[in-house]
Amino acid sequence: MAPARKKIEVPSMPEGQAPRSKKRPPPPPYYLPLNISLYVFLISNAIAAFLAPIQDCDEVFNFWEPTHYLDHGYGLQTWEYSPVYSIRSWLYVTIHAIVGKVASLALVSKSSQFYAIRFFLALVCAACQTRLYAAICRTLSPKIGLFFLMIVAFSPGLFHASAAFLPSSFTMYMSMLGLTAFLDWRSQKIAQGIMWFGLGAIVGWPFAGALIVPLLLAEVLVGFLSGSLGTVISGIFNGAIRCLAILAIEITVDYAFLRKFAIVPWNIVAYNIFGGDGKGPDIFGTEPWTFYIRNLLLNFNIWFIFAMSAAPLLLLQAIFRPQASKKDIPLRTFAAITPFYMWFAIFTAQPHKEERFMYPAYPFLALNAAVAIHIVLSYVGSKGSKRSNGTLLAQAKLTIVAAIVLAAINAGLLRTVGMITAYNSPLKVYEVFEQPDIFQAGDSVCFGKEWYRFPSSFFLPDGMRAKFIRSEFRGLLPGEFPDATDYPALFDGTSRIPEGMNDLNQEDPGKYVDISQCSFLVDSYFPSRDATELEPDYIHHESQWEVMSCKPFLDASQTGLIGRLIWVPDLPGLPSPLQRKWGQYCLLRRRDGGSATLPEADKRSPGAAEISIIFPANFRCRSHPINRNGRRRSDPQTDMITFCTFSQQQSILREKPSPPMIPTHNLPHVTAICLLATLTTYLLHSLWKKHRTSNSPQGDPEQKSLSPTSKFKQPTRKPGEWTPSDFKRPPAAPYLGWDVHTAEPKPYRPFRYGPKYFITMGLRSMKWDEWIELDNHYLRYHTDKARRIKERGAKCSRTAPEAMDAAMELLEELSTYLPERYPTLFRKTPTGITNLLTQETITTTAPLPEDPMQSCGRLIQDDLALMLERPDGEYYLLAGSILLAGFWRLEDKYGMRLSEIHTSGSVPGYKEKLEKGMMNFFRRLRPEDPVLRNNYFIQVDESLPWSHSIGSEDSETVSWNTAEKNRAIEHHFFRSERQSLRRLPRSGAVVFTIRTYFEPVTEVVKEPYVPGRLASAIRSWGEDVARYKGREKYGEVLLEYLDHMHEEQVAQGLEVEKEDEVRSYPF
Incomplete structure (x- = not known):
């Protein structure tokens, strides 16, 4: 929404990151796009599927042979499949037999079915690896993700484990998905993580369930400290129910094959732990305690050393370089690196040792190693001196580390090729x-x-x-x-x-x-x-x-x-x-x-x-x-x-x-198959991408941008008509650790480097838990809003009669969402919602004591607007609570069409670049597809609700022309807006929330990299954008100040080339 001077639907969303300036080299490509990473994993795994020798006769006799029996009616049988012992699950074998049977419809020879099953395993493994890689990049760092990718793709250990038909490989796949769920800390996917680990333990190998213990303990501890233990316990209970359902399916399948009741996971544990004298795994041989050390050094070379050093390095970093961490050291980070140590210790202590016993811990080993090498690089890459010799020393150290990393990759490849050429006969x-x-x-x-x-x-x-x-x-x-x-x-x-x-x-x-x-x-x-x-x-x-x-x-x-x-x-x-x-x-x-x-x-x-x-x-x-x-x-x-x-x-x-040389292994044939499989995957991915047009800038992996038409289907309804949707918003997860007195505002910095400024809507997908953001400024915002409702009434908050149902629906949504997300601040009542801080009770049932939009405005820190479609196909602003907009007034825009709102406010590029896409977006927006966007402005006075520098709020017109030019920098404030758009399912109204973050520029520039990037962004504005944002009134003073602060940061050792490692749009 744009007003006499500024926004709601303002365009200011750069669509791509332009080069910063001649001072800043191009950002390092640490983040590898997910489709490319999938191809890397898939090619590595597919080569293993077609070339890797079978390492274990147990794989053949206990899994390939029963699968052959299911597909072809005959095969070899081990004692483990005898109904007397029942320590192998038929469910695990049946899954693979189905793949082989389907493959036999198109493939003639049985050996091709063998390779089809192997390729299926390679594909599943690649998908799991990509999921975990994405979670690491999103949660930890793109650089850690890149190292994880290199370790996984080029290590002999994972080369063999990726396509092996073994329960330990299956549990490795599930461990990756489980770790992915636990790494998604904000979304609280505890139940999902338990389900994945449980699936690996029940269908695959029961001992692998131990890997979840550190992750669960961390969640319980965090829940206890944050007062959200009930939510954690609920997630654990939910996950346990899912695991019981999986176990029930396995018992049913095994009963069909064995004609007896058998709990195979328990039978495996009972035989290996409680077998008694003369039984158990030790009768098949024992190994010294050094076995896994030597084995992992062979299969992961120096990565194993890095993996073992991850925890000590994190502790040292916390003690000696606390500024290297975004915070101290998160408990969950330690939880994520602990499973490998635990697994390694448990199996080192066992007399009977096998290489495949380590498979479930391989992803954790790779993660530990990636974290460790990232810490090492962050240290050796830092400048020990501000003079040039410090830079040369850092470059020399980086060269040494790079040589070690390349040597590790080459050693892994040489061993992999050596095993293929030596033992593939x-x-x-x-x-x-x-x-x-x-x-x-x-x-x-x-x-x-x-x-x-x-x-x-x-x-x-x-x-x-x-x-x-x-x-x-x-x-x-x-x-x-x-x-x-x-x-x-x-x-x-x-x-x-x-x-x-x-x-x-x-x-x-x-x-x-x-x-x-x-x-x-x-x-x-x-x-x-x-x-x-x-x-x-x-x-x-x-x-x-x-x-x-x-x-x-x-x-x-x-x-x-x-x-x-x-x-x-x-x-x-x-x-x-x-x-x-x-x-x-x-x-x-x-x-x-x-x-x-x-x-x-x-x-x-x-x-x-x-x-x-x-x-x-x-x-x-x-x-x-x-x-x-x-x-x-x-x-x-x-x-x-x-x-x-x-x-x-x-x-x-x-x-x-x-x-023998490599060509004796029919590599041309295998290469052709791998290329064909990769090409097929690429084509399928390309077809899928045609339905999702991305506007996100290069170099911002966390920014999932959407075009105005992506993801939203063209509705078949008539304009102005809306059939209520049965969509129900997912319940919001309680915000763990949130406190109204201590929760800091999020530091949104939605500006990019110049020299070019892009005018786009800049939309990205929104998670439901992110709809409304509250922080420790809540009471100040609440007080300002209450005062303005009292003073200005309908000028700031009002609802048209035709929008009354939509406003009531919004109030009901907030009264449900807020107690779910912020249970320490709100409590649901039979007739409404109670604010536990102010002791106010907002009624949500008729008759209401005030306009429903006023009630909505009192609950949250955001401003609100409701757009409804009329029979002419246009969307109109028919309800709003605009109390802290700063630059525009609800009374100016109330009742206007979407296009008129923007043209009356002289929004730059609206007609040429935004109008068509914005109209299509509003028309196609579905209740289940909420989106976010960000915006920013510079203000030259300290008033959050209304910027008096552009004129009185009650003036007939307001303009930057009335603002004082080149005021002292202390009067410059940074307004950052976080805007969400979603369609209400019952009324069909589009809800627009505008949360404003208001900070002095003198505080914002204390953050690393911000002065240089903000200066570059302001200089990138075209004349129309600069006029719209009032640059003429403050540009000279502000840019001089930003340049000075940027030079100070560089002089103090700021490494501009590392910015992409510590920031992600829009932060």
């Missing part, structure tokens, strides 16, 4: 089955010493079964689900108790077949490994077996430490310690008439053999010497080799193997 050797006439119906493929590298039945032709032959291993191997040709048979198969299963890892001879029954055989050869009677080198038995496919596989026992840790190119002339040594991993086919009897010459000395696998310290699937009873022998040196070689994987090679 089990996913490639079965490609030969895609050729015609290779196999026949009823063929089987057997596994001896390579049983733990079987990538699942998805890689075998339809109908081909995996079988096991005797090897040196003496533990329990998987059995087979009963074949199922339809769904009743499938459910019967999952509920049938299998034979030969136990929870003691005791061998069952019934799991083996004679080698004569094998049509195909998977075997490996390592020149450094001695064959045994049970584990001969079948590859060399050419009279019995024909080599169908062989892939290179790293011989870790012969490769030096560097070659085991990272990728080293296979170049001639490399020193022997750097060279990677290779073996062979092969698929063999029985020759016709061949005998399975081994020649004596091929029987090498039997004895202890090395079982090598892809996953370090995985029970049953680990690299360690074993004896004939399947028990591990203590060998510290072997443990170290196992860790350093990613489970001491021994590779396969003939006498003169060809060293």
Whole structure:
């Protein structure tokens, strides 16, 4: 609304951030847009989905095989799925089986279904990572968010965890969503956070529920200190109800498969903690306390060190550099970095350790590391001196830190490539089955010493079964689900108790077949490994077996430490310690008439053999010497080799193997698939964006701007008609910690750097909890309003008869909203609302003692206006409470059309740039889509309600022409307006709230960066805007003062290039 001189609907919303001036370099691009970050995460995860080796045989036998059974009617079964033990949930497997089944409608081969499921996991993970990245940028800092993105996208640990079909990966996804909810502190999403963590714990891995404990304790403590403990408890109760609903769904699904009542999360906890002697995870092997330190150093290199140092650095920053924090150190920030420490301590103390146990804590590790590197950079990047040598020292330190960060990224990439090229053969050797006439119906493929590298039945032709032959291993191997040709048979198969299963890892001879029954055989050869009677080198038995496919596989026992840790190119002339040594991993086919009897010459000395696998310290699937009873022998040196070689994987090679290069892994095909997936995602995102036109300036990630037509549909109703909407505003969350005596006004600074000033509406979405803002100036505003209502009456507050219902609806809305949001200031009564500070009671039921707009004005610090549509399609100002506008009068604008309000006030650019968009916006605004905008002015007198410098409030006309020119700076005041617009659902009226913040310019300029930015903004005004805002009357004095204050701040060490790290529009 604009008046004789100034506003309500004034345009002054710059649409983009122009360069500041020649003193300020372009802002650093710390914030990566969400669509770009999604593509980064998705590409990283998709590469893992198509190339990463399966690290854990538990992933295959406990998850891929049951999924294959659901999709194809046969598969391998472990003891965990026996109804006797029931420690694996069918709900988790079913979700993935549905994805595979849907993929089978478009994909021919089973292996493509495998990769489709993996890509689905990669996509889900990328979405969760993007959500968390956005929350970190919004709540903590865009720079912290950028470091988080780099750590997540380039760390080997998250590369493998992102697309792994494991409950620990699923809980990692849910932990990211849960942490996202808790990071959104203002919105109080406690119930949502509990739901996400609960979903991960119930459907995935129950122990991961411990990650929520520090976050919940922080919320309870904050609620206790702020007097809002009841709200926190209510959120906890709400979240618990959601978790119980999830548990009920899981129990129902498991009952359908098991034909018995089973609480799988409890069964998992009971077995692992209360299993008793001879049971539990320790029977599958133990590791020293240093295992996770070494493992995380390998998977996260220096990021792990930063993660461990986050808490100490935060404490040191609070003690020695308190000015580096926006406040002291928020309790919730410590709560957000605590889960990683807690998780690391808990699992370090456990004897049985596996790499995947750390997966749920990976996002917390990345967050801790990002916070730590941000603190380090904020210190080393600061100038230790005002002279040039201080700048050079800071640049040198920054160079060192940048080199460390780049080295960490490169080390992560080299390790990732090294793992792919070294251990990816089990996913490639079965490609030969895609050729015609290779196999026949009823063929089987057997596994001896390579049983733990079987990538699942998805890689075998339809109908081909995996079988096991005797090897040196003496533990329990998987059995087979009963074949199922339809769904009743499938459910019967999952509920049938299998034979030969136990929870003691005791061998069952019934799991083996004679080698004569094998049509195909998977075997490996390592020149450094001695064959045994049970584990001969079948590859060399050419009279019995024909080599169908062989892939290179790293011989870790012969490769030096560097070659085991990272990728080293296979170049001639490399020193022997750097060279990677290779073996062979092969698929063999029985020759016709061949005998399975081994020649004596091929029987090498039997004895202890090395079982090598892809996953370090995985029970049953680990690299360690074993004896004939399947028990591990203590060998510290072997443990170290196992860790350093990613489970001491021994590779396969003939006498003169060809060293593998990356192209041997069909990277062109994989790259094409990744590019196709990325392009598809980009196109879908682009189509979606066509419905949302953003006007937000570059560099303001927190500013979610809307164009006048974005998000709002064209109504089909006739002009002037409104059908009441059934939309109900969500209940407002109590403002935790708010106190009418201590709550500081928000420092809105809605101006941008020049040289160009943009005239736009500058709208952005509004959260419902942000509708009305109150602070410790409430009593002063309330007193001013009461005085002006008494003195000026209908000149400031009045309602047209046709707008009476809308004004009543607004009063009812405020009387409901305010007690919800500010329970310490307002209390709802049966007939209205009571102000607990002034002891006033406002009646909201007829008959009212005063105009409803006057009652509305008394309740809040905002001015209010109601715009209603008439049959001519125009919106008219028909009700208002304009008590503190400063520059315009309700009596001048009352009853005017929207366009007339602005043209009569000479709003710059209204006809050319605003009128059409504003009319469309008002027409299309929906009750569920409230918006915000900000505005600002300079005033040269100290009166908040009315600026006497432009004339008497009762004058016929008011103008800047009456203002005194170049008054002393002490008379300059900064008026900042926060305006909200929403449509009332019952009446259809558009409510306009205008909250004015009024501060002396001499106080505002004490804030870092404000003088320089405000001076640049004022200089950017065009002649029409400058005339509208009265710059001629104060510009000379004000700009000189602002320039001087800006120079003082720079001289005191202000680093102008870091402004974007400490501010976000409109603050």
